[in-house]
Amino acid sequence: MQVRDCIVSAPGKAILHGEHAVVHGKVALAVSLNLRSYLQLKATTNGKVSINLPNIDTFLCWDSNELKRLISDSGGRREEGKLLDAELVRRLREFVGVTNGNLDTRNMATLSFLYIYMSIFGSGELPSMTVSVWSELPTGAGLGSSAAYSVCLSAALLCASGAIPAPLKEWDHTARWCQEDLELINSWAFQGEMIIHGNPSGVDNAVGTWGGMLRFLAGKIIPLSRVPLLRILLTNTKVPRSTKVLVARVKDKINKFPTIMIPVLDSVDAISCTCERVLSEMTCEPITGEHYNILEELIDINQHHLNVMGVGHPALDTLCRVTLARGLHSKLTGAGGGGCGITLLRPETDSFVVQSTAQDLRDCGFDCWETSIGGPGVQQHSPVSVKEEVLEILNKY
Ligand SMILES: Nc1ncnc2c1ncn2[C@@H]1O[C@H](COP(=O)(O)OP(=O)(O)O)[C@@H](O)[C@H]1O
Ligand SMILES: C[C@@](O)(CCOP(=O)(O)O)CC(=O)O
Numbered sequence: 001m002q003v004r005d006c007i008v009s010a011p012g013k014a015i016l017h018g019e020h021a022v023v024h025g026k027v028a029l030a031v032s033l034n035l036r037s038y039l040q041l042k043a044t045t046n047g048k049v050s051i052n053l054p055n056i057d058t059f060l061c062w063d064s065n066e067l068k069r070l071i072s073d074s075g076g077r078r079e080e081g082k083l084l085d086a087e088l089v090r091r092l093r094e095f096v097g098v099t100n101g102n103l104d105t106r107n108m109a110t111l112s113f114l115y116i117y118m119s120i121f122g123s124g125e126l127p128s129m130t131v132s133v134w135s136e137l138p139t140g141a142g143l144g145s146s147a148a149y150s151v152c153l154s155a156a157l158l159c160a161s162g163a164i165p166a167p168l169k170e171w172d173h174t175a176r177w178c179q180e181d182l183e184l185i186n187s188w189a190f191q192g193e194m195i196i197h198g199n200p201s202g203v204d205n206a207v208g209t210w211g212g213m214l215r216f217l218a219g220k221i222i223p224l225s226r227v228p229l230l231r232i233l234l235t236n237t238k239v240p241r242s243t244k245v246l247v248a249r250v251k252d253k254i255n256k257f258p259t260i261m262i263p264v265l266d267s268v269d270a271i272s273c274t275c276e277r278v279l280s281e282m283t284c285e286p287i288t289g290e291h292y293n294i295l296e297e298l299i300d301i302n303q304h305h306l307n308v309m310g311v312g313h314p315a316l317d318t319l320c321r322v323t324l325a326r327g328l329h330s331k332l333t334g335a336g337g338g339g340c341g342i343t344l345l346r347p348e349t350d351s352f353v354v355q356s357t358a359q360d361l362r363d364c365g366f367d368c369w370e371t372s373i374g375g376p377g378v379q380q381h382s383p384v385s386v387k388e389e390v391l392e393i394l395n396k397y
């Protein structure tokens, strides 16, 4: 079976408000970033399935017959849906050598690739191919690299299998799928996230699929079209962390102190709703300093709540302190425990203040950059539309 070649990309995301609370059915507001993961899928005829993941130094190759043996009697392929095929996951964990509780970066990426690949192609012949992924996002830092990875995998593999069409026409540079196809991509990406995260809310894969800013509540995705242009400084404390571990930590805390923690989650929900209202007001009335004052206070309150949930880190405290010394307000974004934070820049914040703050943060050993938000969701690319340096990395394998 010869499959179609393709190049796809998906954006990372920043959560403005609602991380962790969203896992427990509360509202989150999230926005896509102009930092993307890229995947190239090339059909081969050597009977091998290869993955090249240079960001995490992982290069693996299997015989497709060897993989086929893992699914021949595992109960068949699973269509889109929320639940994983537990038997296939068990076999794959054994095959990849994942012992219970082993959260190794490489194993998670390998497992989610194999799971999506085998679930999509499992009922027929397993095609040989080489899949290479390169990301501009830091991995494991709160910017949704796992979701961008899962969205790219599901879009490329669904497209290669013919389950969804390739939207790119001869004359296009980039193209996007129709709503129905995006929903299918999103549902498979959610399964990839389940393997990497354990218990994802689905907000990250939704942003990776649709892009822009969205409100997410219990699986319901509402794109927010009326939002003001926000200037955001992104800081990566470079403290490594795992979303899976942090999500489990919050769950344990809720189970241990339900009457204390549930009001905290409710308060985060109210913060997301208040933020959404203020953002919408800012698009239909003149933007005032008071709008920004409220946004800043919401950031401060939420950061305290995230500390109460147990997902803070001294490096994130440093980020908040250093930016506040320049009059700027920050909170962690994503799962916390290290990783990245966002700092809101006011329209009048002049570039000297931004530069000096960024320098202060770099002096703490952090990476820091002003970012534009609202990048497009998953898309297919012609090779000429991919930055040369990215194409060079993808073509190396
Ligand atoms: N470019 C990539 N190549 C391979 N695996 C990736 C890539 N990006 C993300 N991953 C997978 O996602 C995991 C990180 O996910 P997670 O802990 O949710 O952090 P985040 O999504 O905030 O970056 C990595 O350990 C790896 O398994
Ligand atoms: C903590 C959480 O709300 C966001 C995790 O984002 P990230 O993997 O840290 O980028 C988990 C989730 O929504 O699934």
Ligand SMILES: [Mg+2]
Pocket: 144, 145, 146, 147, 197, 204, 243
């Ligand atoms: Mg993630």
